[in-house]
Amino acid sequence: xxxxxxxxxxxxxxxWSGGVAPMKASYGKLMMWFFLLSDAFTFSALLITYGLxxxxxxxxxxxxxxxxxxxxYWPIPEKVFEAVPFLHGMELPLVFVGIMTFILIxxxxxxxxxxxxxxxMDRKGVEKWMLWTILGGLTxxxxxxxxxxxxxxxxxxxxxxxxxxFQGAGLTSNPYGPPNFAALFFFxxxxxxxxxxSGVVINFIIFYQAMxxxxxxxxxxxxxxxxxxYWHFVDLVWVFVFTFFYLI
Amino acid sequence: xxQQTQIRVQPVDKKKIQxxxxxxxxxxxxTTVEFIIAFTIGAGSAKTFLxxxxxxxxxxxxxxxxxxxxxxxxxxxxxxxxxxxxxxxxIFIMIYQGNAIYEVxx
Numbered sequence: 001x002x003x004x005x006x007x008x009x010x011x012x013x014x015x016w017s018g019g020v021a022p023m024k025a026s027y028g029k030l031m032m033w034f035f036l037l038s039d040a041f042t043f044s045a046l047l048i049t050y051g052l053x054x055x056x057x058x059x060x061x062x063x064x065x066x067x068x069x070x071x072x073y074w075p076i077p078e079k080v081f082e083a084v085p086f087l088h089g090m091e092l093p094l095v096f097v098g099i100m101t102f103i104l105i106x107x108x109x110x111x112x113x114x115x116x117x118x119x120x121m122d123r124k125g126v127e128k129w130m131l132w133t134i135l136g137g138l139t140x141x142x143x144x145x146x147x148x149x150x151x152x153x154x155x156x157x158x159x160x161x162x163x164x165x166f167q168g169a170g171l172t173s174n175p176y177g178p179p180n181f182a183a184l185f186f187f188x189x190x191x192x193x194x195x196x197x198s199g200v201v202i203n204f205i206i207f208y209q210a211m212x213x214x215x216x217x218x219x220x221x222x223x224x225x226x227x228x229x230y231w232h233f234v235d236l237v238w239v240f241v242f243t244f245f246y247l248i
Numbered sequence: 249x250x251q252q253t254q255i256r257v258q259p260v261d262k263k264k265i266q267x268x269x270x271x272x273x274x275x276x277x278x279t280t281v282e283f284i285i286a287f288t289i290g291a292g293s294a295k296t297f298l299x300x301x302x303x304x305x306x307x308x309x310x311x312x313x314x315x316x317x318x319x320x321x322x323x324x325x326x327x328x329x330x331x332x333x334x335x336x337x338x339i340f341i342m343i344y345q346g347n348a349i350y351e352v353x354x
Contacts (some may be wrong), residue, residue, distance in 0.1 A: 023324040033328055044335040048342045055346030058354065064291075078286065094286060101279055109272040112314050116268065120258040216255055232314045236307055243303040247286055248296050 032226045036233045039195075043237050046188050047244050053180050075177035077246045083150055097246050100143045101238065104196075107136025108235040111203075115228045118221025123210060126224060130207040133231065137200040144193050151185065185245070192241055195234045202227050271313045278306050 023030065060073045067079050078093035085096070110132040117125025154168025155175055167175040174182035206227045215221045282302050289295045312318030317325055 023321045023327075025320065025324055030324070033324070037328055037331055040332065041335065044338065048335075048338050051339065052342040052346040052349075055343055056349035056353065058350070076291075094283070098279070098283055102276065105272065105275050105279065108310070108314055109268065112268050113265070116264060120260070121255055122257045123255075229315055232310055235314075236310045239303055239306050239310065243282070243299050247282060247299050 026222060028222065028226050029229070032229050036229060039233065040237075043191070043240070046191060047240060050184050050188060050244060053184065057178050057180075069176050071178050073177070075181060077248075080176045081147075081246060085146055094246060096143065096147065097242065100140055100147075101242050103136055103140050103143070104235050104238050107133045107140070108232055110136060111228045111231045115221075115225050118210075118215070118224040121216070121221070123213070123216060126210045126215075126221060127207065130203060130210065130224070134200055134203050134207060137196055137203065137231075141193065141196055141200065144189065144196075148186075148189075151182070188241060188245060192234070192237055195237065199227075199231050199234050203231065267313075271309055275306055275309055278302050 021027070025033075054074055058073045060067060060076060064076060064079075067076055069075060069079070081097055082091045082093040083096065084090065084092045110129045114126050114129035114133060117129055152168045152170070154166045156164050157167050157175060169176065169182035169185070171179075171183050171186060173179050176182065206223055209215060210221070210224065215223060282299060285295065285298055285302075289298070317328060
């Protein structure tokens with residue numbers, strides 16, 4: 001049993017044939033970096049598309065207090081995203097998305113702590129911090145699910161005949177602003193949410209592998225480090241989505 | 249099993265842990281500042297500039313410390329960072345293009 005582990009270890013050392021790893025990084029870590037670079041291009045393209053479409057629409061130039069939703073101009077995000085679960089009818093602009101941001105940053109911190117524990121061969125530590133990271137990711141996904149359902153379910157609008165009805169956002173129309181506003185919301189936060197989801201799944205696989213002792217046999221916890229890179233990237237993208245979609 | 253490999257857990261380096269939490273604190277503080285700015289400063293190019301500067305500051309901490317890129321070899325750093333110049337290029341031409349579309353439509 002122990003012999004198998006030794007063989008794997010030897011193979012790893014010859015992965016780069018020359019015996020020395022280029023850029024002092026392992027093959028897997030380097031490829032993860034290049035994958036993340038390509039993923040960064042994808043997200044940049046999406047966010048820049050948001051910029052392009054936003055700049056091609058008129059901006060609202062009145063005061064924030066008198067703002068009303070209209071498809072004539074781009075909405076002010078803090079007027080759109082102001083709902084918090086269990087606090088129905090209260091205007092709490094950006095509070096919920098702020099909580100989501102803190103959750104994701106914290107899960108990134110616990111991921112660093114998992115990587116640090118892995119470097120010390122501390123299985124208990126890796127298990128503990130990976131579990132916190134998974135929990136953070138799941139909480140974030142839950143928050144996003146609520147935000148989407150609220151966005152789709154919509155806001156109460158009183159029609160010309162005095163009858164109130166709900167109008168929600170879809171890909172072709174929304175009560176907040178130009179149709180593209182909601183379409184971009186679904187695309188950008190959806191694509192990010194899918195990354196969070198896949199990150200949670202991969203985190204869970206790594207947590208399981210650490211738990212059954214695969215990395216201990218292998219002699220190192222580099223997989224935790226690689227998955228950590230992916231998870232930090234997801235956090236990094238959210239930092240940009242938060243600024244460009246919700247703040248500006 | 250006839251051969252039991254001894255796994256030696258190394259002791260915790262307190263300084264390292266402290267540094268991780270310090271970076272976490274900085275990230276939290278910058279986010280809080282962004283929140284304050286969102287409600288105190290009126291919309292305008294100054295506000296936008298502040299937001300972008302703070303975002304890049306946060307991104308620097310995440311990439312450099314959490315992703316450890318700041319401690320990698322220079323060649324690795326550059327092969328990740330230099331291609332991002334294309335993104336900066338794309339931002340400028342696409343914002344310009346957006347304004348051009350606006351001019352045509354209105």
